[in-house]
Amino acid sequence: MNKPVALAVAEIPADSDFDGAPATKVRGYWQSVGYRLRHDWVTLGFGVIVLLIVLAAVFAPLIAPFSPYAQSIIGRLKPFGWRGHPWGTDELGRDMMSRLIYGGRISLMMGLVPVVIATMIGGTLGVIGGFAGKVANTAIMRTMDVFYAFPSILLAVAISGAMGGGIVNGIISLSLVFTPAMCRVAETATAQVKNLDYIEAARASGAGTLTIIRHHVLGNVLGPVFIYASSLVSVSILLASGLSFLGLGVQPPEPDWGLMLSTLRQSLYVDPLGCALPGIAIFITSICFNLVSDGIRAAMDVRI
């Protein structure tokens, strides 16, 4: 990387220390991030799969061969490759392929929405806590420590268990689960730059707190926050489908991968392969998000 561009090499004697690079064009940060991403075939490949999954979810009505709700008493639990239903049918005779495609909609939403909410709330709290110092910092971070003291799945189950099932309650509980972690990342990043000289300089030249945060702090915080948030998406998908699997979160008859896994579990002995399918969908989606997030982290060269 960053190979110096030699100009007029021929004019430089071979034994000279001077490598003939007077005007090297150095890449900017985003240019080098883009360069690294373009040459990272693993990340690109899995990124394409993520894109395909998202597109399939968005255009589900166009792709899915059947309605995900259409039941059939006689066509129940048909195996893989049954005529008309390439991936078989579920315990109520609904087409598995259509349900899996539609299921991507809810599962992806449950993966993304809580992370976005947690990033906004946790990020804001973290920047406030990191920048405001003493009292506000203690108040915010000690509160977050309390929520940190729960294993994540336990906190999610506790909150949605108490509030009852449903997509909205699931999103609320998962957002609460992720907020402390986001807050901590934002707080650390803010505290790191808070005492640097250029912030001091900005303040000396009359910039207000909000201006300093907007121009000088956010740029340093957004990188780590974005990377961390991207790594949470697959966690969120796993946790959300786990909640649905427990009967919290998404409720029947909505097609959701976790919920499908839980209802098909009853027919484990009749149709083992069909029972495994929704789990494969969860697994592939979460591993793709994980690898893409890892790739972006490496390309952006951020350490959390």
Added chain:
Amino acid sequence: MLGYVFRRILFAIPIALGVSVVCFSLVYLAPGDPLQTVLPPDATAETIAIVKHAYGFDRPIPVQYAIWLWHVLHGDFGRSIATQRAVTLEVFGSVANTAMLALFAVPLSFITGYSMGALAGCYPGKIMDRVVTGAAVIGVSLPNYWLGLVLVILFAVEYMVLPASGMGQSGSAAFVLWHWSDAQFLVLPVITLAMIPIGIIARTTRAAVADVRNQDFVTTLRAMGLGEGAVIRHVLKNASPQVLAVMGLQFGYLMGGSILVETVFTWPGSGFLLNKAIINRDIPVLQGTILALSLIFVLTNLVVDLLQAILDPRIRRA
């Protein structure tokens, strides 16, 4: 060192109190009246008042919290709404069953994950590293309850070598660990439970070891003429605080996060109890189980921090 221990324990107390506040407020997160499940729908206002008074729901919330905390500190988590049994008894029995799973899942995942990560970190970029990194990503992205189902499909449905669920014919009361007829019920849940910690520990160990290997003191050791084995020993020792922190977290997750796996295998542990409590909307049991599990988590973090301080003197002085 003593000062650090003292400060760290003092720091854990407000956290534990905060955890108890969260658990206590679960009752008020529930939609509707907390007594809805106990009272018949046609209860008169007088009955409601009597029951409310009996459960203490007619007092101000801070007073209720104080009373509840007082009882909890004396080991009384209240009574289950569904079974009328003391919550403490139910929680103890189920946590013991969960601990039995953890007893086997912990060494399995810690040893496997650690050796995989250490190997990969010592030979970065080699085939071993790629295999371990790949396996770690798979472990992290795997929905473990689904893995449990797949294992059941393979070993219980297709080949019928291991039981699919439960804790033996006679239940948890007569469970004898050293009889294979009982112990075989442990195999699948333990493997399933260990998978995620293996991935996470392997990943962290690899990162920590690779990180330490790039530090200057390793070059110095090499320059001093130490053999590769001795160098690796130093590297592993210096990477251990980081690894230990993650192991502690994973121990907490094995204790508190096994609800999905226990549900798949109908293992009568704390997660299964939680699941039952959610279905019955049995808030005292939900509260008690979550409080017990999260206190175990807090305690684990405390122990890990102290262990880290023993290993790394720099932490003590911070």
